[in-house]
Amino acid sequence: MRVVLAEDLFLLRDGLVRMLEAYDFEIAAAVESGPELTRALAELAPDVAVVDVRLPPSHTDEGLQCALQARRERPGLPVLVLSQHVEQLYARELLADGTGGVGYLLKDRVFDAEQFIDAVRRVAAGGTAMDPQVIQQLLARRSHTAQPLGRLTPRELEVLELMAQGRSNAAIAAQLVVTERAIAKHTSNIFTKLGLEVSDDDNRRVLAVLAYLDHGSH
Amino acid sequence: MEMWSGRGIRTRGPEVLVAGGRGLVLAVGGFTGAVVLFVLSVVSILLVPAGVGIVTTPWVLTGVRAFADRRRIIAAEWCGIRIPSTYRSLPADTTPWTRCFRMLGDPATWRDLGWLVVDMTAGFVTALLPAALLFYPLEGFALAAGLWRVFTDGTHVGWWYGFVPVSGQGSALLAGALGAALLVASYVLSPALLRVHFLLTRSVLASGDGELAERVRVLTESRRTAVDTSAAELRRIERDLHDGAQARLVAMGMDLGTVEVLIEKDPAKARQLLAQARRSSAEALTELRDLVRGIHPPVLAERGLGDAVRALVLRLPLVSEVDVDMDGRADAPVESAAYFAVSEVLTNAVKHSGAERLWVDLQHRDGMLRVTVTDDGEGGARVGAGSGLTGVERRLGTFDGVLAVSSPAGGPTMVTMEIPCALS
Numbered sequence: 059m060r061v062v063l064a065e066d067l068f069l070l071r072d073g074l075v076r077m078l079e080a081y082d083f084e085i086a087a088a089v090e091s092g093p094e095l096t097r098a099l100a101e102l103a104p105d106v107a108v109v110d111v112r113l114p115p116s117h118t119d120e121g122l123q124c125a126l127q128a129r130r131e132r133p134g135l136p137v138l139v140l141s142q143h144v145e146q147l148y149a150r151e152l153l154a155d156g157t158g159g160v161g162y163l164l165k166d167r168v169f170d171a172e173q174f175i176d177a178v179r180r181v182a183a184g185g186t187a188m189d190p191q192v193i194q195q196l197l198a199r200r201s202h203t204a205q206p207l208g209r210l211t212p213r214e215l216e217v218l219e220l221m222a223q224g225r226s227n228a229a230i231a232a233q234l235v236v237t238e239r240a241i242a243k244h245t246s247n248i249f250t251k252l253g254l255e256v257s258d259d260d261n262r263r264v265l266a267v268l269a270y271l272d273h274g275s276h
Numbered sequence: 277m278e279m280w281s282g283r284g285i286r287t288r289g290p291e292v293l294v295a296g297g298r299g300l301v302l303a304v305g306g307f308t309g310a311v312v313l314f315v316l317s318v319v320s321i322l323l324v325p326a327g328v329g330i331v332t333t334p335w336v337l338t339g340v341r342a343f344a345d346r347r348r349i350i351a352a353e354w355c356g357i358r359i360p361s362t363y364r365s366l367p368a369d370t371t372p373w374t375r376c377f378r379m380l381g382d383p384a385t386w387r388d389l390g391w392l393v394v395d396m397t398a399g400f401v402t403a404l405l406p407a408a409l410l411f412y413p414l415e416g417f418a419l420a421a422g423l424w425r426v427f428t429d430g431t432h433v434g435w436w437y438g439f440v441p442v443s444g445q446g447s448a449l450l451a452g453a454l455g456a457a458l459l460v461a462s463y464v465l466s467p468a469l470l471r472v473h474f475l476l477t478r479s480v481l482a483s484g485d486g487e488l489a490e491r492v493r494v495l496t497e498s499r500r501t502a503v504d505t506s507a508a509e510l511r512r513i514e515r516d517l518h519d520g521a522q523a524r525l526v527a528m529g530m531d532l533g534t535v536e537v538l539i540e541k542d543p544a545k546a547r548q549l550l551a552q553a554r555r556s557s558a559e560a561l562t563e564l565r566d567l568v569r570g571i572h573p574p575v576l577a578e579r580g581l582g583d584a585v586r587a588l589v590l591r592l593p594l595v596s597e598v599d600v601d602m603d604g605r606a607d608a609p610v611e612s613a614a615y616f617a618v619s620e621v622l623t624n625a626v627k628h629s630g631a632e633r634l635w636v637d638l639q640h641r642d643g644m645l646r647v648t649v650t651d652d653g654e655g656g657a658r659v660g661a662g663s664g665l666t667g668v669e670r671r672l673g674t675f676d677g678v679l680a681v682s683s684p685a686g687g688p689t690m691v692t693m694e695i696p697c698a699l700s
Contacts, residue, residue: 112578119578143565143574147587166561169554199593 059182060086062104064095064121065140066114074108074168081175092120099128099135106182110165111141111148122148134159138181141165146199146272149192153268158261161187161224176229186224186264193222196271209251217244222267226260288463295466296410298354302403302473306347310396313340317389324376334375340388344481347395351474359478362489384483391480402473409462409469412438416455424448502674509571516567524560528553576615580605584615585636592626594651596634604699606645613675614647614695617668621649621691624664629653629689640699647693655687665691 061083065071068090075088087098091114099107107128113121125137138161139152152160161181167189168174177187197219201207210218220230227245231238245263249256252270257263313336320336323329341363351357364382366375379385415423416437424442428434433441437451438458483489531553538546568574576584582600589596605611618636625631631653638647659665659681669679677695 112574117577141574143569145575145587146590147575147583166558169558195591199590 059106059179060084060102060104061178062086062095062098062102062107063088063109064090064092064098064107064113064124065110066090066112067110070110070165077168077171077175078108078178081171083178091115092124095121095124096128099124100131103132106136106138106178108138108140108178111139119148122151126151129155129157133157134184136181136184137161138163138178138187140168144189144191146192146195149188150272153186153265153272156265156269158186158265159184162192163187163189164191177224180224180226185226185261186268188223188268190219190223193219193271196222196268200271206252210248214244214248214251217241218248218267221245221248221264222271224264292410292463292466295406295470296462297407299403299406299466299470299473300411302350302470303400303407306403307396307400309343310392310399313343314389314392314396317392321380324380330376331372334372334379337379337385337388340385340392344388344391347477348481351477355471355474357471357474357478359474359482360490362483387481387483391477394476394480399473399476402469402476406462406466406469409458409466413455413459413462416451416453416458419448420452420455422448424451498670498673498676501670505671513567513571516563520563520567521560524556524563528556528560531556572612573615576611581611581614582638584611585618585638588615588619588622589634589636592622592634594626594631594634596636598636599638601639602645602699603640606640606695606697606699610645610675610695610697613671613677614645614693617671617677617679617693618647618649620664620668620671621693624657625649625651625653625689628657629655629687631687631689640697643696643698645695645697648690650688650690653687653689655683655685655689657681657683657689657691668693 059082061078063071063074063078063085065074065088071088071090075085078085086102086104087094089095089098093115095107095109095113098104107125109121109125111119111122113124122139125139129135129137133155134157136159137152139148140163141148142165144162144164149162152162159181161177163174163177167177180187197207197215207215216234217230220233225233227238227241231241234241246256248254254266254270257266316336317333317340320329320332324333345361348359348361351359363384364378366378370378419435419437419442424435424445424447428443430444433443435442438454440447440451440454442448442451531549535546535549535553538549573584573588575587579587580602582598582602585600586598589598606614622634622636625634629651631651633652635650636647637650638645640646657663657665659669659679665679665681672679672693672695675695675697677693680692681689682692683689
């Protein structure tokens with residue numbers, strides 16, 4: 059699997075390259091600025107891009123803007139965005155086109171190589187990987203402003219949180235140490251209680267949940 | 277010209293009459309007051325060596341100040357001419373001795389006395405002219421209409437009207453014509469003449485650096501606040517780093533050192549310590565992230581004020597709307613001040629108002645950034661009494677910004693902030 063990596067800090071870039079290579083990814087390019095990233099994404103057509111939000115030369119959200127622009131030109135281009143901080147505002151922009159293949163994680167998540175690599179693979183496959191912090195913020199805000207979430211059992215809330223992060227039923231089952239069938243049952247309960255249409259497609263399911271959490275209140 | 281058209285005359289006419297009337301009031305009242313106060317002041321000051329003056333001078337000078345202040349108000353009300361009042365403040369309970377010499381040591385006192393002299397001479401004339409130009413023509417008309425017969429039988433010059441010797445009906449008509457000419461002059465000049473009076477007053481009474489002095493005072497104060505605030509911020513950051521991230525890094529280093537020793541002897545224990553070190557590093561990162569957010573929020577750096585406020589509002593447990601109308605970005609310090617001001621106001625609203633909805637409106641127009649935060653809570657928010665809004669007011673003061681709160685009991689609360697700034 060070919061990866062384009064954009065990160066301006068040498069230590070982090072170097073570490074990420076080594077980690078990705080250790081898990082058999084092929085590094086198509088490891089760049090350190092916005093313009094280089096735009097060029098690499100256009101010319102190298104990678105399977106997935108791992109991008110730092112803040113990049114030179116402007117040191118603003120240049121990485122995010124490049125990624126969004128590339129996805130406008132090539133819808134569904136898998137992009138995993140990394141940042142020192144996560145903002146619902148940015149998550150919303152990444153998810154806005156509703157096509158999936160998007161990830162948005164705190165840089166801290168690279169501490170856990172297994173989980174991080176899992177997220178990269180999920181995004182590359184068209185799935186979603188949202189940082190737990192984003193989901194927690196969404197849930198906190200939602201529970202203040204809407205009723206339906208209050209009808210979920212604590213276990214269902216837990217499942218909803220993991221589902222919104224983009225995990226598959228199998229992964230959720232493994233994390234909560236229950237069977238996949240139990241998770242499937244929780245999932246269908248959640249969808250019924252929230253009034254969402256049940257879908258067998260994992261990616262579509264995640265996007266529906268995220269859209270519900272973000273916009274359902276308005 | 278506007279003033280000669282029908283509508284012009286309807287508005288100009290009363291204006292001229294008012295100017296004439298005001299001139300008369302000023303001339304009579306001003307002259308009397310100036311003469312009396314000047315004489316009293318001179319006598320009182322001359323009596324200072326005798327001792328009596330020490331007691332009387334403060335009284336008289338206070339009267340002079342009141343008289344001058346009255347004229348300042350009139351100048352602003354009648355002609356829109358602002359004359360700053362720049363007397364040095366006097367301590368409340370002092371001996372007449374101190375009061376007397378404090379007042380005599382104030383340059384504004386001597387400006388006042390100089391002004392009294394000018395006011396009873398040049399000031400009197402400039403005030404009287406609009407009145408004279410309005411009323412003197414009446415005499416000319418009366419002469420032409422037959423009043424001349426009272427002064428002369430038509431054989432000799434019995435009366436002078438201005439420079440016209442009145443000696444019969446013919447010259448009386450000439451006097452009437454001069455009266456008409458004067459009336460026209462009055463129509464054109466009167467309001468301007470009254471203005472001249474106040475400009476003269478200002479040139480004598482204003483120190484020329486009154487506004488500057490006031491500005492210096494305000495700047496000194498806001499600078500002190502800014503320095504105090506930033507020093508307190510630095511102390512807080514130092515403490516947070518010392519007790520937080522720094523301590524965690526020390527713990528991590530210790531854990532890793534122990535791991536080095538244990539890795540062969542007790543691999544299970546070593547693995548446990550490694551996990552603990554990783555947790556510490558994650559916690560240190562979280563603390564640093566929160567700290568950074570408090571120093572300069574990343575979204576503000578990346579996107580500017582509008583999106584930073586949007587991101588901020590998304591963290592609140594309220595339904596909210598943000599409306600941004602800004603073309604460009606303000607300077608970083610202004611942006612930061614505005615952001616933290618909004619943040620504080622929002623925190624206040626969430627904590628105290630019991631609101632369910634929030635509206636934030638940001639717009640930049642005519643060199644002024646205006647932020648309005650409205651909530652549907654129960655109201656009763658006030659500046660002062662240790663409320664967070666006082667801090668906001670001080671923070672904005674550094675940038676000549678102002679804060680206004682409208683929060684009737686029962687709500688809604690609307691907080692408006694304005695900061696003069698340019699966008700780039």
